[in-house]
Amino acid sequence: MKGSYEITVSNAKIHYNFTIRRNITIIKGDSATGKTTLVDMIRDYYEAGDDSGIVLICERTCRVLEGRNWRILLDGIEKTIVFIDEDNSFLPTNEFAEAVQKSDNYYVIVTREGLPNLPYSVEEIYGIRESGKYASLKQTYNELYHIYGRTDYREPVKPEYVIVEDSNAGYEFFKGISKREECSVISAGGKSNIFGELIKSRAAQILVIADGAAFGSEMDRVMKLIMRRKGIVLYLPESFEWLILKSGIAEGKELKTILEKPEEFIESSEYLSWERFFTNLLVRVTKDTYFKYSKRKLNEVYLHENISPKILRDMVEIEL
Incomplete structure (x- = not known):
């Protein structure tokens, strides 16, 4: 359906x-x-x-x-x-x-x-x-990313510590584009490990990057922690693959229409969550191209100085 x-x-x-x-x-x-x-x-x-x-x-x-x-x-x-x-x-x-x-x-x-x-x-x-x-x-949670603990948020966030849900291409991308020496980027190795990484870290400013399309079950306990502790920023796009698709790098006849109304194209019996659909879509539209995508290992072209800023366009006011 x-x-x-x-x-x-x-x-x-x-x-x-x-x-x-x-x-x-x-x-x-x-x-x-x-x-x-x-x-x-x-x-x-x-x-x-x-x-x-x-x-x-x-x-x-x-x-x-x-x-x-x-x-x-x-x-x-x-x-x-x-x-x-x-x-x-x-x-x-x-x-x-x-x-x-x-x-x-x-x-x-x-x-x-x-x-x-x-x-x-x-x-x-x-x-x-x-x-x-x-x-x-x-x-209850109606945005792709949320800033908690700073109600007077004005300046760009400059995290000391970045926790990436992904351990493959997404992690490699954010690790690769981080230019600030004082910013450490680690992989949580899955959404269920993010809470534990937050508990362990003593950094004053932490950024969590996770797939919003599947992170719902973790929101309760992460939110409760955020209410007690300042300096945690959640950035929750649909998925890393969605960011690439939305950047305009990949081309496809129906791509714009699909991204505007994904629900009209995602069959629930085939895709339990949307991030799986976006991964398959990105693999398909970049096949046999310079931007060929693999979730297991990042194609280094995505780290190119002319390409990575396009992927990061939606990541406003967060500086890595």
């Missing part, structure tokens, strides 16, 4: 309206914020239709997945927007993560805890904001 879908759910008392555009959407928030009410309304409409007193408008079928027989039920669900409440014990399991990876559904998951087994985007984590009888999803 691919594309974006607007969902409107309402009854006589409350109205929800929101749009989802990736295969995994997370709804967070404390008790009594309307999360469970939304799931209940989806369930009631699926079971009773118009007799439920609920109006649900969406191009796709919406239903709830729950209970001990979730796997049997999921095997029979296709091209559906599946809602899951947080009290289901299967949510954090590897079995569920594997089932999501193999399906062509979209999932809207209500949870207060991170789900490290699932690679979901920092842009698709929402809270519910209520206003009178109307409720809508508001993004």
Whole structure:
């Protein structure tokens, strides 16, 4: 399944309206914020239709997945927007993560805890904001990068310590373009190791570079650390490959259109997260060219003084 879908759910008392555009959407928030009410309304409409007193408008079928027989039920669900409440014990399991990876559904998951087994985007984590009888999803983390601990941020950030999620081409690039002797660049060797690297470092100014397309499960604990400790900057593009594609270096007939609306091109049954799609796209459009890309080892042409600044154009106010 691919594309974006607007969902409107309402009854006589409350109205929800929101749009989802990736295969995994997370709804967070404390008790009594309307999360469970939304799931209940989806369930009631699926079971009773118009007799439920609920109006649900969406191009796709919406239903709830729950209970001990979730796997049997999921095997029979296709091209559906599946809602899951947080009290289901299967949510954090590897079995569920594997089932999501193999399906062509979209999932809207209500949870207060991170789900490290699932690679979901920092842009698709929402809270519910209520206003009178109307409720809508508001993004909890709604930018590609965030500056925490400096509310009066004015000057360019000059990190002493840079932690790169990637251990391959992305790390080699940021290590290679760093010109300041006082700036150390290290690889975390994966998103789950970033928190530990932050804890270990005593640098006053730290920059974290990670794939925003899959970093969602780490945001809770990293944010809590940032609230206690100043000087940590998060730079979260979709992925390193997305930065290259967006730079204009690579050429392709549909490239601009794809980057403007990736959700229209990314099939959820093929790509569990968007960074995998962008990697495959970059490999494809640079094949047999001077810019041939490999994730395992960086093509040194990307470090050229005329090329690297184009890749870094979106990295505003951060100086390496």
